Amino acid sequence: MKKILTGNEAIARGAYEAGCTxxxxxxxxxSTEILENMAKYQEIYTEWSTNEKVAVELACGASIGGxxxxxxxxxxxxxVAADPLFxxxxxxxxxxxxxxxxxDPGMHSSQNEQDxxxxxxxxxxxxxxxxxxxxxxxxxxxxxxxxxxxxxxxxFRLTTRVCHSKGLVELGERTEVGVKxxxxxxxxxxMIPAHSRVRHYQVEERLNRLREYSNNCPLNRIEWGDxxxxxxxxxxxxxxxxxxxxxxxxxxxxxFSFPLPDKMIKKFAKAVDKLYVIEENEPYLEDFIRTxxxxxxxxxxxxxxxxxxxxxxRKAFLPEKDKKVYDSEIKAPSRPPVLCPGCPHRxxxxxxxxxxxxxxxxxxxxxxxxxxxxxxxxxxxxCMGAGISASLGFKRASMKGGRDEKxxxxxxxxxxxxxxxxxxxxxVYNKTPAVFVILDNSITAMTGxxxxxxxxxxxxxxxxxxxxxxxxxxxxxIKAEDIRVVDPYNLEMTQAAVKDAHEAQEPxxxxxxxxxxxxxxxxKKRANIYCSINEExxxxxxxxxxxxxxxxxxxxxxxxxxxxxxxxxxxxxQVCKFDAVEKVGE
Amino acid sequence: MFQEPINIVITxxxxxxxxxxxxxxxxxxxxxxxxxxxxxxxxxxxxxxxVMTHVRVFCRQNYGPLVPHGRATVVIGFEPLExxxxxxxxxxxxxxxxxxxxxxxxxxxLQCEDSYxxxxxxxxxxxxxxxxxxxxxxSELAAQAGTSLAANMVMTGCLAGTGLLPFGKEFxxxxxxxxxxxxxxxxNLKAFELGFDQVFQQVV
Numbered sequence: 001m002k003k004i005l006t007g008n009e010a011i012a013r014g015a016y017e018a019g020c021t022x023x024x025x026x027x028x029x030x031s032t033e034i035l036e037n038m039a040k041y042q043e044i045y046t047e048w049s050t051n052e053k054v055a056v057e058l059a060c061g062a063s064i065g066g067x068x069x070x071x072x073x074x075x076x077x078x079x080v081a082a083d084p085l086f087x088x089x090x091x092x093x094x095x096x097x098x099x100x101x102x103x104d105p106g107m108h109s110s111q112n113e114q115d116x117x118x119x120x121x122x123x124x125x126x127x128x129x130x131x132x133x134x135x136x137x138x139x140x141x142x143x144x145x146x147x148x149x150x151x152x153x154x155x156f157r158l159t160t161r162v163c164h165s166k167g168l169v170e171l172g173e174r175t176e177v178g179v180k181x182x183x184x185x186x187x188x189x190x191m192i193p194a195h196s197r198v199r200h201y202q203v204e205e206r207l208n209r210l211r212e213y214s215n216n217c218p219l220n221r222i223e224w225g226d227x228x229x230x231x232x233x234x235x236x237x238x239x240x241x242x243x244x245x246x247x248x249x250x251x252x253x254x255x256f257s258f259p260l261p262d263k264m265i266k267k268f269a270k271a272v273d274k275l276y277v278i279e280e281n282e283p284y285l286e287d288f289i290r291t292x293x294x295x296x297x298x299x300x301x302x303x304x305x306x307x308x309x310x311x312x313x314r315k316a317f318l319p320e321k322d323k324k325v326y327d328s329e330i331k332a333p334s335r336p337p338v339l340c341p342g343c344p345h346r347x348x349x350x351x352x353x354x355x356x357x358x359x360x361x362x363x364x365x366x367x368x369x370x371x372x373x374x375x376x377x378x379x380x381x382x383c384m385g386a387g388i389s390a391s392l393g394f395k396r397a398s399m400k401g402g403r404d405e406k407x408x409x410x411x412x413x414x415x416x417x418x419x420x421x422x423x424x425x426x427x428v429y430n431k432t433p434a435v436f437v438i439l440d441n442s443i444t445a446m447t448g449x450x451x452x453x454x455x456x457x458x459x460x461x462x463x464x465x466x467x468x469x470x471x472x473x474x475x476x477x478i479k480a481e482d483i484r485v486v487d488p489y490n491l492e493m494t495q496a497a498v499k500d501a502h503e504a505q506e507p508x509x510x511x512x513x514x515x516x517x518x519x520x521x522x523x524k525k526r527a528n529i530y531c532s533i534n535e536e537x538x539x540x541x542x543x544x545x546x547x548x549x550x551x552x553x554x555x556x557x558x559x560x561x562x563x564x565x566x567x568x569x570x571x572x573x574q575v576c577k578f579d580a581v582e583k584v585g586e
Numbered sequence: 587m588f589q590e591p592i593n594i595v596i597t598x599x600x601x602x603x604x605x606x607x608x609x610x611x612x613x614x615x616x617x618x619x620x621x622x623x624x625x626x627x628x629x630x631x632x633x634x635x636x637v638m639t640h641v642r643v644f645c646r647q648n649y650g651p652l653v654p655h656g657r658a659t660v661v662i663g664f665e666p667l668e669x670x671x672x673x674x675x676x677x678x679x680x681x682x683x684x685x686x687x688x689x690x691x692x693x694x695x696l697q698c699e700d701s702y703x704x705x706x707x708x709x710x711x712x713x714x715x716x717x718x719x720x721x722x723x724x725s726e727l728a729a730q731a732g733t734s735l736a737a738n739m740v741m742t743g744c745l746a747g748t749g750l751l752p753f754g755k756e757f758x759x760x761x762x763x764x765x766x767x768x769x770x771x772x773x774n775l776k777a778f779e780l781g782f783d784q785v786f787q788q789v790v
Contacts, residue, residue, distance in 0.1 A: 004612055004622065108627060132623075132650075165625035165651035166612060239650030310654040330711050332671050333700040335599065335692040337635040374697070545697050550634055553696035564734075 005169045007162040010133040011100065012037030013169070014140025015070045018096070019177035020044055022062040024055040026418065027447040028074030029109040030163040031102035035072055036450075039459050043174065048450055048459045051384070051418040052077035053084065056099060060088045063097035063153075064189055066180035068144050072100040075116045076383060080419070082119070085153070087191050089123045090199040092151035092206075095180050096144035099125075102158045105280045106307025109446075111364065111383060113305070115282035120155045120258035124203050126210050127155040127258035128219060131238045133167040139219060139255060146256075150210055157257070159280065161236040161307065211259040219255030222268055226250065230272030232265065232285055232296070236308070241278045243310040244318065260288050269294045276301075276317065280308040339369050341551035342526070342567030344441050344514035347488035349375045350547055350571065351498040352408055352437075358502070359394060359405045363387030363420070365412040365446045366516075367439050374548045378410065385419030387411035388436055392427055395434045406502055407434040413469060414444035414452040421472060427507045428477035435501040435508045439488075440469055441516040449519065473509050488512040491574040517567050529568030529585040533559050537580035544572035544581060588752045591644035593653040594745070597672040598664025599690050600634055603738030606765075607662070608639040610742050611751075614761040615643045618753035625651030634693070636668050643751065660750055662741050664724070665690045666708045673715055683712055683719035684744045684785065686737060688726075720744060720785050727780040736777035743781025748789060755782060 005013065011034050015023065023046045025035040039046040049055035052073040059071035073081060078101045085099065101119070104110040120127035126146055130139045136158070143154040187195050214220060225247050233241050234254040241251070252268040254260065269275050269289070277286040277298035286298035301316035302308065314320075339346050349370045352358055362368050362378035363386060371378035382390055391409030398405045411420045416438050424436060444450040451457045453467040470485055482504060484497035494512070501508045515522050538559055544552050551565035552572055561572070561581075573581035594611060598604040605626055612622045626639040640653045658676040663669025663685035673683065687705060694700035712719050722744055728736040739762065746755045758778060766774050 002616075004609075004616055004624075161625060161651060165623065167623045167651070168616065168621060236650070239648075240652070242648075243650050243652075243654060309652055310650070311656075314654070326674055326677070326715050328670075328674070328711050328715070330670065330703045330707060332667055332674075333692055333695055333702060335634070335636050335668075336694075338693045340634070373699075548693065548697075550693050550696060553691065554698050 001171050002168050003171055004166050005133045005137070006033065006164055006166050007130070007133050007136045007158060008033035008164070009037050010136035010169050011140055011156070011158070012041075013171065014137035015098070015144075016041045016044065017137070017172050017174050018141040018144040019068050019175050020070050020144065021067045021179060022059070023070040023072070024049045024058045025072040026050070026052045026055055026077055027444050027450040028077050028102070029447055030104060030160040031072050031074045031077075031100060031158070032447045032450065033163075034100060035459060038070070039461075046459050048452060050453060052081040056081035056084045056088075059097060059099065060084050060091070063088075063093045063095045064091070064182065065094065066182050067095040068177060069095055070098045070100060072102070074110065075101055075103040075114050076110060076112065077101075078116055078119060080384070085119070085125070086123045088153050089125045090191055090196055090203055091189055093147050093153060094182065096147035097153045098140065098143045098147060098156050099153055100156045100158065102160070102163050103281075104160045106160065108160050111381065113281060115280075115284060116155070117157055117257060117284040118282060120157075123155070124207060125153045125155050125258070126150060126256070127157055129157045129235045129255055129257045130162060131235050131253070131255070132162065133165065133169045135255065136162065137169050142219060146213075150206055150213070152206055152210070155258070157235070159236055207259055211262065214256045214259050214261040215263045217256040217261070220261045220264055221253050221255070222264070223251040223253065227271055228273045229276060230268055230274070231276045231278055232268070232289065233278040234285065235280070237278050237280050240308055240310045240313055244313045254285065257284075260285070262292060265289060266292060266294070269296075278302060278308075278313060336372065337369060338372060338550050339366065339548065340517055341549050341565045342517035342569040344488045344512060344517065344569070345370065345439055346375070346547055346549065346569070347491055347494050347571050348437060348439065348498070348510070348512050349377045350575070351491065351495045353377050355406065355498070355502055357404065357406055358408050359398070360408045360410060361387055361391040361394060363411040363415050365415055367410055367412060370410065372548065374546050384415050385411075385423055387415065388420045388423030389426065391434045391436070392423065392430070392432045395432050408501070409434060409436045411436065411438055412445075413438065413440040413442065413454045414450075416469060417453045417467065421476065424473065424478070424509075425476045431506065433504065433506050435504065435510065437510045437512065438469055438473070440511055440513045443516050443519055445516045445518070449516070469511055473511070478507055478509050482506060482508045483511070484509070485511045485513060488514050489569050489571065491571060517569070523567070526567040529583065530563045530566040531561050531568055531570060531573055531581050531583055532563065533561055534580045534582055537578050539578055539580070541577070543575045543577065547571050547575060590646060591642040591649045592751065593657050593659045594641040594643070594662065595653055595658045595660070595672055595676045596639045596641070596662045596664070597668045598637055599668065600637055602637070602664040602690075603735065604637045604639055604664055607738040607742050608641050610739070610758065610761050610765060611641050611745065613765065614757040615641075615751070615753065617761060618757045620645050620752070621648070623649055623651045636671070638672060660684065660745065660748070662745055664737065664741060666705055667702065670708050670712060673712060677716060679717060681716045682748060682750060683716050684741060684748070685712065685719070685721055686724040686741060687721045688724070720788065722781065722784055724781065727784070728777050731777035731780055732773040736774055739774045739777035740781035743778035743783075744785040746778070747782040747785030
């Protein structure tokens with residue numbers, strides 16, 4: 001049977017067919033839907049782990065325990081999980097272990113454009129790279145086999161375009177492989193120096209065997225066409241190259257991309273007149289090919305920045321005179337993302353925006369948008385957890401520099417569980433007088449509403465204990481008088497908390513509690529609530545506009561609120577000094 | 587025989603049902619015996635940013651998920667400004683344009699920091715760019731069918747009405763019937779038919 005599947009759906013299907021029994025992940029675009037789809041198979045235990053390190057460590061344990069296991073994350077998630085990755089590489093596996101990294105060339109929704117292919121040689125683990133949905137499914141089955149045969153974790157490398165593109169996939173049946181027995185073997189599974197030294201030799205020896213395999217592996221294939229030009233490529237770059245060159249050239253299409261097939265590459269290079277290397281981001285293939293002493297054309301033609309596309313390849317290798325198709329007088333205004341109407345983050349950002357001496361460190365989530373005008377609060381964003389930890393360092397620099405800025409660190413609920421707690425403990429332990437705002441909207445919102453330890457539900461849909469953020473904050477030692485729990489829809493309450501925080505001389509925490517406005521039940525509950533402008537009272541001072549709510553517009557000399565967008569959060573009503581905004585419905 | 591691949595670029599802003607429309611088109615094509623590949627660029631779409639989806643229909647050889655610049659057979663825009671934006675990159679003289687005529691204003695325009703071009707200017711601009719264009723009151727037609735949220739199916743109906751695809755509307759109807767939950771089937775089929783008639787009447 002054939003079905004249209006996204007790459008992510010196909011990976012879930014492939015793992016299912018391969019007999020995978022355990023899967024863990026932390027949500028992150030473009031990888032999120034892998035676990036969401038795996039959760040549909042009852043044969044597999046799936047979970048949202050608190051972070052990627054936990055997911056990979058859990059996967060290591062599950063693999064040693066004998067289960068075919070998958071862990072999935074976005075590219076930056078693998079940085080968080082790098083610690084277990086490098087050591088499980090020494091220990092090897094029992095049940096097959098596949099670690100999926102979904103890179104984001106073009107940074108559609110990421111903070112950097114790192115090319116995680118580099119992780120495979122760094123950690124010395126096998127790597128597999130599919131180009132389309134069918135390959136996602138087929139290669140996943142292959143990955144589990146390679147993992148068990150060669151006793152290695154397998155890095156399964158995707159990119160946004162592969163994850164989110166759809167293609168026809170031939171489905172197969174699940175092969176039930178069960179869970180292998182566990183045999184105690186401390187020389188393999190306890191990495192103390194004496195054991196690790198021995199294992200390192202085995203890892204090097206494993207790489208030799210894997211290299212031999214790579215040269216004969218069906219995942220690496222040559223498509224002979226005209227031999228004037230030969231193209232070495234992998235992943236989505238293969239499909240872009242095909243789009244441009246069609247069948248007029250020869251291809252070496254790499255699917256098993258670490259260790260690379262040295263003999264195959266040499267043979268291919270010898271047979272063609274000119275060798276092109278077409279790859280996205282880093283010169284991963286090109287660097288290796290050059291170490292073989294082979295000349296090729298690569299990154300001097302194809303930029304390492306941004307997502308690759310057929311037109312970039314065409315421009316690089318088949319340049320035509322720039323023919324501009326259109327000329328138009330019309331200037332299209334940009335359409336940046338914004339906090340949604342009724343977003344509970346708006347109230348707290350609005351309150352903080354009134355203090356000009358605040359330096360705000362943000363984190364990864366919808367609330368990163370707190371940097372956008374007109375609120376323009378956030379100054380610094382680095383990575384998950386840094387909303388708290390980077391605040392600590394900035395505060396120290398500020399103090400050393402004799403400046404009197406107030407530091408506010410912002411972090412979400414899921415992100416707080418992910419890696420915010422350790423930073424908060426640091427703040428208490430080292431007595432760093434900064435303010436930490438935990439924006440609890442009861443969901444992992446940015447990636448499309450996943451459950452987390454605070455939501456009371458697991459990925460598999462079971463009820464779960466709700467981990468209470470306030471209790472954690474208290475438990476790590478923030479004094480009760482330095483904690484405010486506020487409803488961010490209540491501006492007065494929120495402003496009072498921000499004022500106290502601003503005056504505080506020791507670590508201070510504000511927790512804002514209000515569920516994401518896009519949660520279905522919230523939308524249903526608030527469907528008939530909205531705000532409207534009383535035109536007689538409105539002085540057109542535009543105070544409401546300055547909240548940055550996209551439901552409010554200044555049109556034809558009037559302030560108007562789009563009823564279909566408004567959810568009646570009433571922030572605009574609360575900032576209006578003339579009582580000109582009225583709430584309708586309950 | 588048609589010239590393959592048929593390159594469909596669908597554009598709009600988050601929440602307009604762009605991805606679902608692409609899904610209906612892709613599944614219909616497969617049901618009719620064709621091959622498809624499809625890709626989306628959404629990123630931060632849920633927060634009001636633009637969303638673009640590509641669907642490519644073919645039958646002889648495989649094509650990747652991205653329509654190359656300048657190669658769109660048809661651009662379906664759920665929002666006039668986004669239609670124009672996408673047309674600059676993906677259109678050519680022969681591209682057929684189907685656009686909803688109702689703007690969705692970016693925040694900068696709502697706050698008068700930036701200005702949204704007059705819709706009539708956008709229309710004229712697009713008419714000058716391509717040979718065939720249809721401007722559809724898709725949101726109103728969808729409201730007639732039951733909810734303005736069904737504008738995506740109106741637009742899908744418009745595409746079927748152009749006759750650009752090598753298969754008939756029955757494949758769309760059966761796909762809508764299959765993909766939508768029971769209580770939404772009739773409404774979406776009606777929206778689809780309203781869109782179909784709008785364009786079909788102009789084409790024949």
